[in-house]
Amino acid sequence: MTKTYQPNEPIWCAGCGHYGVRNALLAAFRQMQVESHQAMVLAGIGCAGTLQNNVSAYGYHALHGRVLPAATGAKLANPRLDVIAVGGDGDGYAIGCGHLIHSFKRNPGVVYILMNNGTYGLTKGQHSPTADAEETDEQAFDGVQLGLSIPGSGFIARGSSASPVQLQALMVAAMEHTRAGKGFAFLEVLSPCVTYNDTYPAWAGRMVNVDALAEYDCGDRIGAFTAVNSLLVENRFATGLIFKQDGKSPERRRLDSGQAPLCDLDISPDRQLSGFREIMAGYGV
Amino acid sequence: MTANALTDLNVMVAGQGGDGSLTVISVLAELLARRGYHLYMSRNVASRIKGGHAEATMRGSLLQRGCLGDHIDLLVAFEQEAVDMAATRMAAESIIIFDASDGALCRDALAPNVRVVEIPFGRFAVRDLRRDLFKNSLSFGVLSHILSIDEGEATNCLHHIFRRLPQDAIAANTKALNRGRQYASELYAQQDRWTLADAERSEQLLISGNEAIAFGFLLAGGRFFAGYPITPATEVLESLQKHSVRFEAVAIQAEDELAAANMALGAAMTGVRSMTATSGPGFALMQETISHAGSAEIPLVVVNCQRAGPSTGMPTKPEQSDIDMMVFGANGDFPRVVLAPGEPRDCFELSVQATNLAQQLQCPVILALDQAVGQNSSTIEPFDLDAVQLQPGKRLDASELRNMSEYRRYQVTADGVSPWAVPGTPGGESLVTGNERNEWGQVSSNPQNRRTMVDKRQRKLDSNLQLLPRGKSWGDADASIGLLGIGMQQGVIEEAQQRLTAAGLRIKCLQPRTIWPVIDETLDFIRSSKRVYVIEHNQAGQLARLLLAAGASKACIGSIRKYDGEPFSPGELCSEIQQAEADRQGESGQ
Numbered sequence: 016m017t018k019t020y021q022p023n024e025p026i027w028c029a030g031c032g033h034y035g036v037r038n039a040l041l042a043a044f045r046q047m048q049v050e051s052h053q054a055m056v057l058a059g060i061g062c063a064g065t066l067q068n069n070v071s072a073y074g075y076h077a078l079h080g081r082v083l084p085a086a087t088g089a090k091l092a093n094p095r096l097d098v099i100a101v102g103g104d105g106d107g108y109a110i111g112c113g114h115l116i117h118s119f120k121r122n123p124g125v126v127y128i129l130m131n132n133g134t135y136g137l138t139k140g141q142h143s144p145t146a147d148a149e150e151t152d153e154q155a156f157d158g159v160q161l162g163l164s165i166p167g168s169g170f171i172a173r174g175s176s177a178s179p180v181q182l183q184a185l186m187v188a189a190m191e192h193t194r195a196g197k198g199f200a201f202l203e204v205l206s207p208c209v210t211y212n213d214t215y216p217a218w219a220g221r222m223v224n225v226d227a228l229a230e231y232d233c234g235d236r237i238g239a240f241t242a243v244n245s246l247l248v249e250n251r252f253a254t255g256l257i258f259k260q261d262g263k264s265p266e267r268r269r270l271d272s273g274q275a276p277l278c279d280l281d282i283s284p285d286r287q288l289s290g291f292r293e294i295m296a297g298y299g300v
Numbered sequence: 301m302t303a304n305a306l307t308d309l310n311v312m313v314a315g316q317g318g319d320g321s322l323t324v325i326s327v328l329a330e331l332l333a334r335r336g337y338h339l340y341m342s343r344n345v346a347s348r349i350k351g352g353h354a355e356a357t358m359r360g361s362l363l364q365r366g367c368l369g370d371h372i373d374l375l376v377a378f379e380q381e382a383v384d385m386a387a388t389r390m391a392a393e394s395i396i397i398f399d400a401s402d403g404a405l406c407r408d409a410l411a412p413n414v415r416v417v418e419i420p421f422g423r424f425a426v427r428d429l430r431r432d433l434f435k436n437s438l439s440f441g442v443l444s445h446i447l448s449i450d451e452g453e454a455t456n457c458l459h460h461i462f463r464r465l466p467q468d469a470i471a472a473n474t475k476a477l478n479r480g481r482q483y484a485s486e487l488y489a490q491q492d493r494w495t496l497a498d499a500e501r502s503e504q505l506l507i508s509g510n511e512a513i514a515f516g517f518l519l520a521g522g523r524f525f526a527g528y529p530i531t532p533a534t535e536v537l538e539s540l541q542k543h544s545v546r547f548e549a550v551a552i553q554a555e556d557e558l559a560a561a562n563m564a565l566g567a568a569m570t571g572v573r574s575m576t577a578t579s580g581p582g583f584a585l586m587q588e589t590i591s592h593a594g595s596a597e598i599p600l601v602v603v604n605c606q607r608a609g610p611s612t613g614m615p616t617k618p619e620q621s622d623i624d625m626m627v628f629g630a631n632g633d634f635p636r637v638v639l640a641p642g643e644p645r646d647c648f649e650l651s652v653q654a655t656n657l658a659q660q661l662q663c664p665v666i667l668a669l670d671q672a673v674g675q676n677s678s679t680i681e682p683f684d685l686d687a688v689q690l691q692p693g694k695r696l697d698a699s700e701l702r703n704m705s706e707y708r709r710y711q712v713t714a715d716g717v718s719p720w721a722v723p724g725t726p727g728g729e730s731l732v733t734g735n736e737r738n739e740w741g742q743v744s745s746n747p748q749n750r751r752t753m754v755d756k757r758q759r760k761l762d763s764n765l766q767l768l769p770r771g772k773s774w775g776d777a778d779a780s781i782g783l784l785g786i787g788m789q790q791g792v793i794e795e796a797q798q799r800l801t802a803a804g805l806r807i808k809c810l811q812p813r814t815i816w817p818v819i820d821e822t823l824d825f826i827r828s829s830k831r832v833y834v835i836e837h838n839q840a841g842q843l844a845r846l847l848l849a850a851g852a853s854k855a856c857i858g859s860i861r862k863y864d865g866e867p868f869s870p871g872e873l874c875s876e877i878q879q880a881e882a883d884r885q886g887e888s889g890q
Contacts, residue, residue, distance in 0.1 A: 016727065017701050017702065017705065017706060017727035017728075018705060018706035018707070019706065019727065019728070019729045019730060019740070020708075020709075020729065020731055020740035020741055020742060021740075023742060050726070051729050052723070052724060052725060052726040052727070052728065052729055053723075068742065068743070071729060072729060073723035073728070073729055073730060073732075074729075074730070074731040074732065074733075074741070075566075075569060075596075075731075075732045075733070076596075076731070076732070076733035076734060077562065078562065078588055078592050078734065080558075081558060081559075081589070084526075084554065084558070084559040084560075084562035084563045084566065085563070085565055085569075088524065088526065088562065088563035088564060088565060088566025088567035088568070089566040089567060089569060090566075091524070091550055091552070091563075091567060092524055092566070092567035092570040092571075092574075093570040093572075093722075093723060093724055095724060096723055113555055113556060114555065114558075114559055116555075117554075117555040117559065269548075269550075274548045275548060277524060277549070277550060277570075277572045278570050278571055278572055278722070278724070280523055280547075282521030282573070282690065283521070283690060284520075284521070284685065284689075284690070285686075287547060288686075290546055291515075291518070291519055292685065294515065294543055294546075295515070295682060295683060298505040298506060298511070299503065299505055299506075300330070300333040300339070300506040300679060
């Protein structure tokens with residue numbers, strides 16, 4: 016066996032929600048029998064953006080806010096990989112929010128785990144887009160609400176680092192969704208920053224687990240949107256598998272049309288010389 | 301060949317955007333190509349979809365030329381403004397074919413020896429054929445008469461260009477052509493007609509630099525492209541979208557330049573050869589990604605088809621004012637290569653080399669085009685496809701990895717390039733990061749590691765200089781005066797040099813194709829000259845400044861610059877050089 020890097024211990028503070036996220040991810044990998052060389056974990060910038068250092072996989076540390084385009088490129092190029100993008104709320108909802116919108120729309124087979132703690136922890140406690148309105152004079156942003164509003168979004172869930180069993184189940188469901196070629200799976204995790212924004216107590220009473228509601232239908236976009244918004248008005252938020260709809264990812268469409276994964280193509284020019292000659296002839300005068 | 305046949309003809313068709321100027325030029329291009337002329341085509345449009353002044357200019361010449369000529373010999377003008385704008389560029393004894401639908405031409409701005417043929421094309425087209433658009437074929441009819449082309453040949457060319465149109469459209473255009481010929485024969489004296497040469501027709505491509513970049517990338521194994529539309533680079537995206545299916549490639553339109561560049565990075569990490577293309581404003585947005593590719597050692601090709609800046613600048617006009625940004629932009633020290641092609645063949649070759657180099661050096665490779673190189677089309681000999689070879693770089697496959705006791709993604713090596721495995725390869729698990737890190741990819745700010753890693757990355761360039769493309773040099777190798785320019789200057793310099801040589805000036809020329817790093821070839825050219833004129837399209841003299849910083853002697857460098865959005869004409873450049881030489885002699889005489 017070739018020796019390669021050993022995962023580091025996390026840099027997070029004791030009690031950080033992100034430990035729960037990492038543990039759930041490792042458990043989900045075990046449950047899904049993910050081989051370390053088949054997983055690519057791409058991370059943004061910030062405390063959440065160090066998670067890739069703490070798992071055995073192909074890890075990549077992206078630029079701030081750009082984890083989703085990088086993950087999209089990787090998945091389109093090698094659809095066999097389990098591509099997991101991770102990052103914080105600053106990374107995904109502030110600097111990278113444009114890519115989040117377009118990832119819902121483009122629907123690549125990427126699992127996106129966004130660790131929401133309502134603060135910029137690594138830069139020591141500035142407000143993030145999801146910070147409470149009372150502290151910032153700005154209304155808090157809600158990524159689930161955003162996702163539901165975009166036609167084509169197909170997997171929207173919210174977990175909590177305080178509920179590890181459900182979190183693992185949601186990660187497994189997200190990976191199954193992407194592996195089945197259904198597309199982008201968005202999982203926000205409420206993952207408190209115990210140092211700058213310890214929301215464990217405040218969030219505990221506000222979460223409503225839709226998985227436990229018998230009448231809740233996660234296949235109903237309008238119902239989900241109504242439920243999520245009604246809860247927000249009451250200053251509460253939904254957790255669990257909030258919305259799921261089967262779409263088709265671009266990499267799956269490619270494979271279905273008989274095209275090979277990009278990474279498997281024989282690119283030697285002499286294999287396709289006739290094709291190249293034909294294109295060149297098109298420029299002939 | 302016919303006696304007194306035209307050896308060099310510059311034709312402009314100008315009007316409002318949407319008038320169809322490009323159609324007339326296309327039919328004329330077909331005609332000239334059949335007669336064995338080389339072609340160089342340029343368009344000049346306002347940055348809007350329809351309307352605004354738009355012109356298409358074509359040079360047909362028996363010698364291969366890389367730029368437009370000094371003057372316009374033949375102008376087809378659909379409006380007064382087109383004539384006014386071109387007036388100072390009209391050659392002596394040139395001809396203007398004017399659409400007089402809105403009244404007679406006011407020729408105040410024209411020299412007396414310019415001949416004008418006034419025909420109300422638009423009005424006739426509507427009257428006879430019920431559509432204004434047929435004025436294009438009508439005007440080609442007039443052109444074909446003036447150029448002494450018989451009906452059969454003119455019709456053949458028209459049909460070839462319109463071959464994909466429905467039969468009734470072709471019939472209507474043919475009718476328009478014949479009307480045009482008829483009007484011209486009534487209005488234009490038989491004895492004043494011009495004659496085209498009838499040279500041997502060779503196999504030629506008519507292709508733009510942007511199209512050649514896209515084609516070269518595919519040939520070099522490029523299979524992932526992401527871009528965001530921007531003038532004047534969009535044709536790279538469009539060409540690749542057109543051809544991608546056939547090669548099972550992906551050419552994706554991203555939501556912005558940040559997404560485009562980072563998608564390309566993501567694909568590149570999996571080992572798929574990847575590219576993005578943009579122009580100045582988009583390239584500015586990509587700076588962080590380029591620095592990241594340099595740090596994380598990810599192979600990425602970035603095309604910057606430069607337009608006139610700063611900021612939004614003049615989107616449809618050429619400039620070479622991003623040299624500083626391409627060479628020095630982005631945060632931190634990291635290795636990069638900047639290559640500058642001068643014409644479509646160069647674009648093809650350097651696109652292949654850039655794609656290979658990115659793999660070999662695991663760093664960003666930038667292709668520096670300008671609007672003229674990217675969007676102008678010219679005829680060239682077909683590419684030698686058999687000569688294209690792929691350089692895989694230090695890629696490790698699963699079996700090689702199995703035989704290694706350990707794998708470090710950023711292993712320190714003699715030439716700085718680390719062997720790498722791509723995701724999906726067992727045993728190659730690694731951490732790829734823009735953070736400073738140790739050989740395993742683990743974040744580190746240890747001072748000694750830092751030095752080692754910065755040096756390792758720089759060594760990739762320093763120890764692989766032999767891989768970088770050489771420039772093109774021509775002229776009198778022993779001359780003491782040198783002309784040096786990149787991109788769109790190449791064709792102009794070539795023609796200026798020929799004229800200056802004919803006038804008795806001994807001159808040598810260099811078109812460097814690797815502009816960063818500045819390679820010995822470039823400096824040797826300067827060192828072996830008494831004077832080198834650096835010709836470039838920007839106000840600051842960015843290329844000259846780059847060469848001075850690299851060690852060129854200040855006394856030796858003369859800087860010739862332009863930044864009005866219009867390329868140098870050969871005559872203009874000749875005058876600049878002659879003036880500079882006269883000034884020098886004046887100074888030394890005092």
